[in-house]
Amino acid sequence: DVKVTQSSRYLVKRTGEKVFLECVQDMDHENMFWYRQDPGLGLRLIYFSYDVKMKEKGDIPEGYSVSREKKERFSLILESASTNQTSMYLCALSGSNQPQHFGDGTRLSIL
Amino acid sequence: QKEVEQNSGPLSVPEGAIASLNCTYSDRGSQSFFWYRQYSGKSPELIMFIYSNGDKEDGRFTAQLNKASQYVSLLIRDSQPSDSATYLCAVGFQGAQKLVFGQGTRLTINP
Numbered sequence: 001d002v003k004v005t006q007s008s009r010y011l012v013k014r015t016g017e018k019v020f021l022e023c024v025q026d027m028d029h030e031n032m033f034w035y036r037q038d039p040g041l042g043l044r045l046i047y048f049s050y051d052v053k054m055k056e057k058g059d060i061p062e063g064y065s066v067s068r069e070k071k072e073r074f075s076l077i078l079e080s081a082s083t084n085q086t087s088m089y090l091c092a093l094s095g096s097n098q099p100q101h102f103g104d105g106t107r108l109s110i111l
Numbered sequence: 112q113k114e115v116e117q118n119s120g121p122l123s124v125p126e127g128a129i130a131s132l133n134c135t136y137s138d139r140g141s142q143s144f145f146w147y148r149q150y151s152g153k154s155p156e157l158i159m160f161i162y163s164n165g166d167k168e169d170g171r172f173t174a175q176l177n178k179a180s181q182y183v184s185l186l187i188r189d190s191q192p193s194d195s196a197t198y199l200c201a202v203g204f205q206g207a208q209k210l211v212f213g214q215g216t217r218l219t220i221n222p
Contacts, residue, residue: 031208043155043199043212050208058209090154099145100201100210102154 023091134200143203
């Protein structure tokens with residue numbers, strides 16, 4: 001079974017804070033993804049990475065950055081959190097030309 | 112702009128009947144097609160994927176793909192109350208490396 005571990009299920013932060021969301025895999029898969037999911041807007045891709053230190057912007061990268069220093073870990077960073085970044089954040093991974101599998105998600109609230 | 116369209120529902124089906132979920136997509140270059148099931152408050156779970164025209168069956172689930180009509184569907188036979196969930200259609204580009212998701216169809220199976 002594909003195992004995708006997100007560091008927190010629920011997180012509450014204040015506006016202006018720097019926020020780190022972590023995603024860890026033990027499958028040695030190349031591709032890792034960060035999405036956010038909002039009611040009425042569906043799942044939207046923020047960033048993805050296809051190798052260590054490689055990243056590519058998704059559809060909504062503004063206000064976010066990512067880091068992939070090791071193959072098994074992909075971090076999403078909110079540089080200065082704002083209330084409109086309150087959302088469900090989902091990490092996914094896939095092997096080469098394989099379907100994506102999701103972690104349990106982090107429900108982030110920015111107050 | 113790549114688009115994936117689903118009827119948001121809710122779709123209500125009696126227990127034991129066939130549930131039919133539909134999805135259309137805009138880009139003829141799409142290569143891979145996925146169905147995810149998402150229970151309320153949970154993350155999406157992959158249930159089917161299909162790459163070639165025709166039908167693909169897995170237990171009670173059948174995925175159907177018609178590339179000429181840009182149409183993909185999911186049939187659930189012998190529907191059970193546990194099938195009540197939101198079903199997300201996703202269309203893949205660059206292999207399966209990039210997915211565009213539909214808004215999802217909420218399915219309710221009535222005992």
